Amino acid sequence: MTRTEIYSKLMEIIAQNFEIKLPDHVDEGSRIYEDLFIDSIMVLQLTVYIEEEFGIFVPEDNVDPEVLETVGSLISFIEHLKLQNQTA
Secondary structure, rough: OOOHHHHHHHHHHHHOOOOOOOOOOOOOOOOOOOOOOOOOHHHHHHHHHHHHHHHOOOOOOOOHHHHEEEEHHHHHHHHHHHHHHHHH
């Protein structure tokens, strides 16, 4: 799965599952909390959706806050976890 495909799927998850209005322009530099208006409770829900959609396990106690800084950092984290799952 390419970065573009992960981005598209991530935006689809957010648009379909959260009652927020996404900005007109969202890119990898968009900030999760400030630009997308996703709060900490939504992040927990988003984590579950990510696990289900991408078939990965997100370790709750080992997530660096920087992972949730931008859309791009979240995509990189998903890529990293998918790679770990493939080599395990």
